[in-house]
Amino acid sequence: MGEPGTKEVLNLDDLQSSGGIHTGRKHILSLLVEHRPGVLARISGLFARRGYNIESLAVGPTDDDSMARITLTVDGAAHPIDQVTKQLHKLVNVIKIRDLEPEEAVSRELALFKVSADGDTRAQIMQFAEIFRGKVVDVSKRSVTVEVTGTDAKIEAFEQMVRPFGLIEMVRTGEIAISRGRSTT
Amino acid sequence: MRAVDAIMECLKAEGVEHVFGIPGGANLPTYDALYDAGLRHVQCRHEQGAGHAAEGYAKASGKVGVALATSGPGATNLVTAIADANMDSVPTVFITGQVRTDLLGTDGFQEADVTGITLPIVKHSLMVRDPLQIPKMIHEAFHIARSGRPGPVLVDIPQDLSRADIPYEPVDSVDLPGYQPTTEGNTKQIRMAAAALSSSRRPVIYAGGGVINANASRELTELCLSDRFPVTCTLMGLGGFPAPHEQWLGMLGMHGTRAANYAMDEADLIVAIGARFDDRITGKLSEFAPRAKKIHVDIDPAEISKNVPAHIPIVGDAKNILGKLTREYRALETDRSRLDGWWERIAGWREKHPLAYEDSVGSEIKPQRMIEALYEVTGGDAIVTSDVGQHQMWCAQYFHFKGPRRWINSGGLGTMGFGLPSAMGAKVAMPDEQVVCVAGDGSMIMNVQELATCVTEKIPVKVFIMNNGFLGMVRQWQELFWDGRYSAVDMGASPDWVKLAEAFGATGMRVSDKGELKDVMNAALGTEGPVVVDVLVSKEENCYPMIPAGQAARDMVG
Numbered sequence: 001m002g003e004p005g006t007k008e009v010l011n012l013d014d015l016q017s018s019g020g021i022h023t024g025r026k027h028i029l030s031l032l033v034e035h036r037p038g039v040l041a042r043i044s045g046l047f048a049r050r051g052y053n054i055e056s057l058a059v060g061p062t063d064d065d066s067m068a069r070i071t072l073t074v075d076g077a078a079h080p081i082d083q084v085t086k087q088l089h090k091l092v093n094v095i096k097i098r099d100l101e102p103e104e105a106v107s108r109e110l111a112l113f114k115v116s117a118d119g120d121t122r123a124q125i126m127q128f129a130e131i132f133r134g135k136v137v138d139v140s141k142r143s144v145t146v147e148v149t150g151t152d153a154k155i156e157a158f159e160q161m162v163r164p165f166g167l168i169e170m171v172r173t174g175e176i177a178i179s180r181g182r183s184t185t
Numbered sequence: 186m187r188a189v190d191a192i193m194e195c196l197k198a199e200g201v202e203h204v205f206g207i208p209g210g211a212n213l214p215t216y217d218a219l220y221d222a223g224l225r226h227v228q229c230r231h232e233q234g235a236g237h238a239a240e241g242y243a244k245a246s247g248k249v250g251v252a253l254a255t256s257g258p259g260a261t262n263l264v265t266a267i268a269d270a271n272m273d274s275v276p277t278v279f280i281t282g283q284v285r286t287d288l289l290g291t292d293g294f295q296e297a298d299v300t301g302i303t304l305p306i307v308k309h310s311l312m313v314r315d316p317l318q319i320p321k322m323i324h325e326a327f328h329i330a331r332s333g334r335p336g337p338v339l340v341d342i343p344q345d346l347s348r349a350d351i352p353y354e355p356v357d358s359v360d361l362p363g364y365q366p367t368t369e370g371n372t373k374q375i376r377m378a379a380a381a382l383s384s385s386r387r388p389v390i391y392a393g394g395g396v397i398n399a400n401a402s403r404e405l406t407e408l409c410l411s412d413r414f415p416v417t418c419t420l421m422g423l424g425g426f427p428a429p430h431e432q433w434l435g436m437l438g439m440h441g442t443r444a445a446n447y448a449m450d451e452a453d454l455i456v457a458i459g460a461r462f463d464d465r466i467t468g469k470l471s472e473f474a475p476r477a478k479k480i481h482v483d484i485d486p487a488e489i490s491k492n493v494p495a496h497i498p499i500v501g502d503a504k505n506i507l508g509k510l511t512r513e514y515r516a517l518e519t520d521r522s523r524l525d526g527w528w529e530r531i532a533g534w535r536e537k538h539p540l541a542y543e544d545s546v547g548s549e550i551k552p553q554r555m556i557e558a559l560y561e562v563t564g565g566d567a568i569v570t571s572d573v574g575q576h577q578m579w580c581a582q583y584f585h586f587k588g589p590r591r592w593i594n595s596g597g598l599g600t601m602g603f604g605l606p607s608a609m610g611a612k613v614a615m616p617d618e619q620v621v622c623v624a625g626d627g628s629m630i631m632n633v634q635e636l637a638t639c640v641t642e643k644i645p646v647k648v649f650i651m652n653n654g655f656l657g658m659v660r661q662w663q664e665l666f667w668d669g670r671y672s673a674v675d676m677g678a679s680p681d682w683v684k685l686a687e688a689f690g691a692t693g694m695r696v697s698d699k700g701e702l703k704d705v706m707n708a709a710l711g712t713e714g715p716v717v718v719d720v721l722v723s724k725e726e727n728c729y730p731m732i733p734a735g736q737a738a739r740d741m742v743g
Contacts, residue, residue, distance in 0.1 A: 010380035012453055015478045015497065019490020034363065038312065042304060049305045086487035092309045092329060095363040 020083065023076035026055070028107055028177045029085065030185050032096040035061065035068040039093045043070065046087055052079045056109075056152075056174035067095065071176045073152075098185055100177050105185075107177035110147065111155045112137070116166030117144040125165055132158045143168060151175075188319045188346060189218035191353040192280070195323035196224060198355060201251055203227060203242060203613050205235040209255025210295055211282030214347040216253075227613060227642050230634035232259050234606040236266020237632070240275045241607030244593045245568055246614035247400060249330050250275065255282045257295030260341075261302065265600055267337045268306040272597025273421060274398055276335035278326045283312075285345040300341050308336030309364075316349035320356050328359045333366030334485040335398055366484060370501035370509065378456070378480045378497050379513035382412070385454035387476075387527045389445075390414050391437065391466075394421030394596065395459015395483060396503050402426065402589040404507035405458065411511050413524050415531055417445035419460050420577075421596045424586035434531070435540060438466040439732050440578040443538035444531055446738035451530070452477040459483060459503045462492040463597070464734075472737035482506050538730070540582055545723070548698040552576065552651050552722040555702065556583040559621065559649060562706045567619040568611050570594060572604035572628030574658040575728045576651040580623050602631030608646040609639055619647075619710065626652040626679055636689040639715040647709050648717045650682055653724045661727045665742075686717035697721035 033039050040059060047054050055073040062069050074084055085097050100107070115125050122144055129136055129146045132154065138145035148158045152175060159170065179185040186194075192215065196204070205227045208216040219226055229235035232254040239250030250270075254263050260281040270277045284293040300312045309329045311322045319342065326338040382388055396405050396418075402425045409416045409432055416426045417437040426433060435442035437449060449455060455477045460466070467473040473493065481488075481495035482503060489498040499506055542553040556579045559569075569584055570593040571577040577594055586592045593611055595603040608622035629650050639646055651657075660674040683693030692712050696705040702720070709716045729743025 010377065010384050012381060012384050012478050015381065017479070017490070017494035017496045018498070019494045037314075038300065038304075041301070045304045083487065083491060090485070090487055092361060092364045 020080045022078075022080055025076050027074050027076045027081050028100045028102075028105065028175060029072045029074060029088070030098045030100055030177055031070040031072065031088065031094055032062070033068050033070055034093040034095065035066055036093065039068070040070070042091050042093060043088065046091065050087060052084055056172070058174035058176045060176070069176075071174065073175055098179070100179060100185070104181075105177045105179050107151055107175045108149055109152055109155055109173055109175045110149045111158070111170060111172040113146045113148065113158065113162055113170050114168040115144050115146065115162045116142060116168055118142065121165050125162060128158070128161045132161075134158065186351060186353040187214065187218065188316045188342075188349045188351050189214045191320050191351060192323055192347075193218050193222035193224065194353060195320050195356070196251065197222070199324065199327045200248065204251040204253055205229050205238040205242070205610065206253030207232055207235060207255070207259060209259045209282065211256035211284055211344045212253060212259070212347070213282075214344065215280065215282065215342075225613075227609070227638065227644070229606070230637050231632065232262030233265050233602070234609070234632050234635040234638065236263045236277075236279065237269065237600070237603050237606035238610035238613070238635070239277050239279075240266060240270050240273075241570060241593055241610030242614040243275050243277055243610075244607070245590055245611035247590065248276075248614070249327055250277045250610060251280065252277065253280050255295065256284050256299070256344075257297045260299035261297050264303060264306070265598075267303050267339065269595050269598040269600045269603065270337035271306045271308065273394060273595065274335045275337065276331040277337045278330050279337060279339045281339065281341050282347070283341045283343040286343045287345070289343065300339065303339055306337075307339050308334075310339040310341065313340065313342045313346050316346040316351050319346070319351065320353060321359070324356045325359045325361060329361070329364060333364070334395075367486070367500045368484070368502040368505060370482070370499045370506035372509075374497055374499045375506060375509050376513055378499060378510055379517060381454055381478065381480060381497060382414075382456070382514055383517045383519040386523055387451060387453040388414055388456065388524075389434075389448045389452040389454070390416040390456045390458070391419070391449065391460055392416065392422045392425045392458045393419040393460025396422055396425040397589045399459060399484070399503035400589070401459070401504035401507050404504050404511065408507050408511045408514070411515050412519065412521055413528065415448055415527070417441070417448070419463070419466060419596070420581055420594070422460065423581060423592045424589045427587045428585040436581050439468070439734070440582065440728055440730065442540050443730055443741055444534040446732065446741060447534050448531055449474050449477070450738040454478050454480070456480045457482065458507065461488045467492065468732045468740075469735055469737045472739075545699060548700060550697065550699050550702055550720060550722045552579050552653065552726050553583055554699060555649070555651055555720050555722055556580055556623070558702045558706055559623065560584045562703050562710060563619055563621065567591070567621045568593065568615060570604045570608040570611060570620070570622045572624045573599045573601045574625045574628060574656070575661065575726075576623050576625045576657070578658075578728045579651075601625070601628040604628060605646070605648060606632050606635045608648070609635055609644050612644050612646050622646055622648045624648055624650045625657060626650055626654065626676055626682075627656040629682075630680070633685070636686065636691055636715060636717070640690040643714070645714050645716075648715070649706070649709070650717065650719050651722055652679070652682070652719050653722050653726070654679065655724065658728070660725070664725075664727070666733065682717055682719035691715040691717055693717050693719070695719040695721070
């Protein structure tokens, strides 16, 4: 550790505390975990026990069979994110956690909207789908089902557009994200 | 080789000499292997007892404690001990039998999802699904239990898999990519901490159970003595710094000394080492140590800034960090006289508010006197275990622990019934040491069955029951905060403890006269085998001083 006794003058008043900070924004936590039974239960159990809310959760395989990817979104206004990530780190089956900054990650979510439609409204709904680069994946006499991909903001915007037609149901996958550039998430 | 025989090999490779437990259907194979494995098995009378015994064993020796139980009720009986070990960071491995794999999930006989039940209260758990993995899992369990921030690890083994024939190769390393505890403290942070200590005029060293776990009491003492740093320990840290000493402020927190709590309140710098700013320490969080900057040393990064924001966080092993911090601090050659004013202030508190009680005029035994007498007759040199309640706090106040691993109690979970089984475990670990248990009459009955274990397994612990006929701490709270409405705290017709001890085959004694107290205690310590001494103390003595729950250090009463 080198020679001790570097005589730096330190004024106690200048010391700043860290931790327990509420960032006030949404955080996307990308977790690389061991792909084995019970890992999701440990993570959801941790959130339940510590009183953290999960806004959305997506789980899937990765390019490595022994690993799975869990993407969680957490409200940084309600919870101190540093404490959330530190608690997650304590789980032995969690290999890596990345708190993805919005500007350095690409995030996507897929949603399916089943909307009431008849002869008059079908074309309008399909037009909205087109504007949102959505796809019509099912049509019946009284409904249209549209697939939309994008950020949660885009999906929420589409929801606002089609709601007046009569939203029968909506299913969302929860966000997944990957870091921008060459580095791995 | 049968998987269970491989388990025995793994246990021996991990240095295990003693295990505590109870057999049953699902762990019959394990017990068959244990039959001639060359390990000493202590056959307990309740799995909770086995679990706490494993904890006492671990706390006294620093080695990993091991408890075995069968599936279903055997496993669920371990739950309190597992939670206790988790709260107090006790290195323990719990090996449970599970129903056969073809019965799993069918509500089979004696099936309980113990892995699921214990998920929030373990450091880690391993459910065996492939018998070939068993040796690796056992070693992983021990590695996780004892390294980093220690804690309980559960290994759940279905009965059929435990009988499987597997090729056994000794395992010499474990590979856990998701588990890499940081042990070396950051050099820059340590240097900054030394500089902060040097700038500080009102420092306090606040040490917790992490110092004991890290075997760092010598390093803690050296840091404190590298200047005239005032030092206080939490309930779990007692013995981390040798008491009594001129720099020793006593314990802090809810039943700590005024000197310790007021010093925290007025400090300009607090150095927390292996302590976690528990609510029993901080009281009202918004008014806790408002003037102090905090240096927080902990092996668990999640503890840092969890309750109280840290100004200089240092993650790592306390032993390693304290050594470096002392070296850095010494090199600064700070003027020791800068602390004169601080010590005058502390001396004032000490003089005005010494830890004291009013002794009885007649023959009545005050509970505080009982602990002082025990301290005197043991030369302050015994391993003391306790249950939870007033007697525990009086022990912490009046038994001045000179070294680490002499004080074994349930701090975080506050488990009544911990004292006797943990004393049993401590005595098994340290057969040459005097092991005494200070029990409450309310707590003693909760695991009294372990007296049978002590008798049959020849574990000569000496139990001193502080008998006031009440759940004393609850009674105290009802008196002080619930208008004296004594709801369900009178123990009524408690057993005749002398006869009960004798029924178990132990020796029973009783004392109610202050003048005979030490003689009876000496007689008990001099008697072979387990002894239970029923010490009849004042019925309604309160434990003071006290910070009422949720209030600040300045609000201490009594």
